[in-house]
Amino acid sequence: MNESILTAKQRELIEKLGVAHEKSGMQPAPARILGLLLVSDKTELTFEEIQNSLKISKSSTSASLNLLISLNRIEYVTYSGVRKRYFRLKIFNWKEDMKKQMEEISVMSALFKEVMKQRPKSTKDFNQALYEIVDFFDFFNDEVPTIFKKWEQKYKKNKEVK
Numbered sequence: 001m002n003e004s005i006l007t008a009k010q011r012e013l014i015e016k017l018g019v020a021h022e023k024s025g026m027q028p029a030p031a032r033i034l035g036l037l038l039v040s041d042k043t044e045l046t047f048e049e050i051q052n053s054l055k056i057s058k059s060s061t062s063a064s065l066n067l068l069i070s071l072n073r074i075e076y077v078t079y080s081g082v083r084k085r086y087f088r089l090k091i092f093n094w095k096e097d098m099k100k101q102m103e104e105i106s107v108m109s110a111l112f113k114e115v116m117k118q119r120p121k122s123t124k125d126f127n128q129a130l131y132e133i134v135d136f137f138d139f140f141n142d143e144v145p146t147i148f149k150k151w152e153q154k155y156k157k158n159k160e161v162k
Contacts, residue, residue: 006053010039029056030064034073037089044077044086072097095148102144109137
């Protein structure tokens, strides 16, 4: 895919997605790659297609792809007889990824509880804010299974209608 295959609307949407990812702390090149992989007509792109579409250097493309792989945001596939790797978003395991994130929140909650036991009583406002965070983490993790069940029921119903 070269740059000319992308429409003006696609390029604009890639930029919007890139800016949104940047606001969450991601660097510009990996942010644009995520946008490209979402917007592209093809669901799998080669290194060269990504580089040419976004007009970024080989080193920036390589570093960005490696970062996105390490963050578990993208993966690559290969095909027999083809030497190229094809990069794609990891959207098919989103439920498992959500579960891992919930586990990470549980770990942080447990660690924050340990911190709270060690906090001096003299930092009352700080301690209260920390308590609120832990309380929210626990509440959130308790509610997620219910949210998933509700969503699955809604999704199943909507899928049957289509």
